[in-house]
Amino acid sequence: MTEEQAEARPVTRLVGDAILVGSDFIDHGAIDIAADGRIVTVGPEADLGPTDASVERVGGLLMPGLVNAHAHTPMTLVRSAGDGLPLQQWLTDGVWPREGKMSSDDAEWGMRLGSAEMLLAGVTTTCEMYLHEDAVVSAVRAAGNRLVVTPGIIAALAPNGKLDGRIDEIVAFHAAHHAPADRVSVGFGPHSLYDLSPEQLTEVGDRARELDALVHIHLEETKTERDDVIGKWTGRSATELMADIGLLDGRVLGAHGVWLSDSDQRLLGEAGAAIAHCPVSNLKLGSGIAPVASMLANGITVGIGTDGVASNDDLDLWEELKLAPLLARGRDLDAQAMSAATALELGTVGAARAIGLDDVGLLEPGYHADIIRIDTDQPAFTPGIDADRLTSLVFAGSARFVTDVWVAGQPVVADRACLTVDVDEAMAEARTRGHRLL
Numbered sequence: 001m002t003e004e005q006a007e008a009r010p011v012t013r014l015v016g017d018a019i020l021v022g023s024d025f026i027d028h029g030a031i032d033i034a035a036d037g038r039i040v041t042v043g044p045e046a047d048l049g050p051t052d053a054s055v056e057r058v059g060g061l062l063m064p065g066l067v068n069a070h071a072h073t074p075m076t077l078v079r080s081a082g083d084g085l086p087l088q089q090w091l092t093d094g095v096w097p098r099e100g101k102m103s104s105d106d107a108e109w110g111m112r113l114g115s116a117e118m119l120l121a122g123v124t125t126t127c128e129m130y131l132h133e134d135a136v137v138s139a140v141r142a143a144g145n146r147l148v149v150t151p152g153i154i155a156a157l158a159p160n161g162k163l164d165g166r167i168d169e170i171v172a173f174h175a176a177h178h179a180p181a182d183r184v185s186v187g188f189g190p191h192s193l194y195d196l197s198p199e200q201l202t203e204v205g206d207r208a209r210e211l212d213a214l215v216h217i218h219l220e221e222t223k224t225e226r227d228d229v230i231g232k233w234t235g236r237s238a239t240e241l242m243a244d245i246g247l248l249d250g251r252v253l254g255a256h257g258v259w260l261s262d263s264d265q266r267l268l269g270e271a272g273a274a275i276a277h278c279p280v281s282n283l284k285l286g287s288g289i290a291p292v293a294s295m296l297a298n299g300i301t302v303g304i305g306t307d308g309v310a311s312n313d314d315l316d317l318w319e320e321l322k323l324a325p326l327l328a329r330g331r332d333l334d335a336q337a338m339s340a341a342t343a344l345e346l347g348t349v350g351a352a353r354a355i356g357l358d359d360v361g362l363l364e365p366g367y368h369a370d371i372i373r374i375d376t377d378q379p380a381f382t383p384g385i386d387a388d389r390l391t392s393l394v395f396a397g398s399a400r401f402v403t404d405v406w407v408a409g410q411p412v413v414a415d416r417a418c419l420t421v422d423v424d425e426a427m428a429e430a431r432t433r434g435h436r437l438l
């Protein structure tokens with residue numbers, strides 16, 4: 001047997017009452033998983049034939065893990081800070097005074113707690129924009145979730161507004177940690193177009209393109225931000241400015257995009273850019289409702305995200321999964337503005353593509369075996385008429401129905417308990433550290 005055949009040989013077979021493949025349910029289905037953590041075969045168990053893999057009859061509905069396209073998870077230590085303030089004041093008065101005191105150890109405990117919170121909710125991948133990137137990677141390595149980490153670049157935090165080698169630091173961090181096949185990808189996290197100068201952003205874009213790395217940036221979150229960028233940089237919108245300086249020639253993920261104009265959306269769509277849609281955070285901070293249906297029509301890749309937990313205030317992506325179609329329909333006065341199937345894509349494969357992962361978010365051969373089990377033997381999923389199952393999953397689904405989670409075929413949650421993080425310990429640490437930051 002060649003090495004390739006050995007890798008593709010299934011070592012585990014998960015058998016469920018149903019399996020969600022795309023937006024179709026396969027009843028009495030099974031998934032064969034190889035030693036490298038990728039899916040080999042999916043289908044009705046009867047069609048898969050005998051196997052010498054270890055067979056686990058787990059029942060329930062097996063579906064892809066959810067993907068969080070925009071988060072600042074170590075903020076669990078400042079959860080719910082600054083409620084009721086508009087975005088800029090929320091940052092400067094509510095969040096940054098506490099967050100600024102955070103040590104690398106604090107960030108690691110915050111990330112560990114948040115990783116457990118996500119895994120327990122069935123969120124298997126997260127795209128993080130944060131400082132303390134070493135701590136973020138270390139926590140995720142222990143927790144076992146999948147990560148795209150985009151270390152933050154913030155001019156406002158530098159005394160002279162200069163970046164002082166920060167970009168070189170991230171290039172070195174990329175060389176040390178970028179390993180998508182081993183669950184960690186590295187990009188760049190320039191904070192925003194109002195924080196960094198066009199010259200600084202040009203440099204970030206150039207360096208990111210050399211590495212084919214993702215640039216993850218806050219984009220048109222509030223109306224004030226939109227007007228500020230236009231006033232500050234020669235009357236160009238944030239998107240036009242990104243096009244001018246070549247940033248859109250590389251891989252770009254804009255967070256929010258609430259105030260994008262039609263022409264900005266066309267530019268982003270033509271450039272193959274992505275937007276992380278964070279409806280809960282946008283509503284909590286009074287930022288507005290993003291034009292998601294129009295973004296999709298313009299060819300933008302869209303994923304949903306929680307944003308940080310000071311503006312959410314949890315990492316339960318099922319809330320975004322439900323709110324995204326509800327808000328799209330309410331905003332456009334159109335019950336067809338977003339289907340349940342599209343919403344599900346935004347929370348799985350769409351979000352994965354938005355953050356630069358093309359082998360995550362579907363239960364199909366070749367994809368990573370990031371799988372969650374949903375207990376569908378629940379009033380919320382009854383009667384379970386075939387034609388209505390997907391709708392029930394999106395609109396009645398919830399983190400509380402997630403019972404088991406696998407990342408790359410490895411169990412990380414079993415029977416609603418996190419196997420990789422001591423949650424009581426992480427909560428105790430977060431309590432002590434969160435109070436100290438205050």
Ligand SMILES: [Zn+2]
Nearest residue numbers: 218255307308
């Ligand atoms: Zn954010």
